[in-house]
Amino acid sequence: MSSAKDRIMARLKGAPKRPASALPDWTPPAFGDQRMARFRAMLEAAHADVHEVPAAEWPERLRVILADKGVGSVLFAPKTATGARLAQAWSAGESPKLVAYDRSVEDIKDQLVHEVDAAVTLARGGIAQTGSLVLWPTPDEPRLMSLLPPIHVAVVDKSRIRDSLAETLSAEGWNTGMPTNAVLVSGPSKTADIEQTLAYGVHGPKELIVLVIEGEVE
Structure with missing residues (x-):
């Protein structure tokens, strides 16, 4: 008398063979x-x-x-080319007011959390397939700038927008060196609860403004 295991194995071996599913097309x-x-x-x-x-x-x-939008103060990185261009173009006393990220986090944290309405950072590039910005935070322009203020402004050179992540990785030679924190941003911060109610700005900026620059970013 065959065991239950033998009967199960016999049924599995006798089951009709199914053709293998076609692999998805991974072409970028x-x-x-x-x-x-x-x-x-x-x-x-x-x-x-x-x-x-x-x-x-x-x-x-x-x-x-x-x-x-009624923004009163804007955080910028004065040591970057983008930040220097912004400081040069905006007159002192003009609204919104520029706030330089030129101190340690401990010294500027109160302004970051309670006073700054927006921050401007440079995006390394963009990905058309997903509508994503590529951010490479640096000591001069840290991740906190694009994470804490309610409004994040990303400046991106139009010529650095590519079709896919694969093309971006290849064109920029990411295999030769990457930052400790590469970030892909595809809109303002959002989250949803178990009832699928979507909320913006819970874990980051509630607004994302993207400036696509035609011509060399100054």
């Missing part, structure tokens, strides 16, 4: 002249605010955008 997408449209559409679908701006005009355009 190519959007061609629709790359920017795809990048913008994906970001806006995630509730980001996207603006295409000529290189010479971006500081003034940003000032107007933030002033219209």
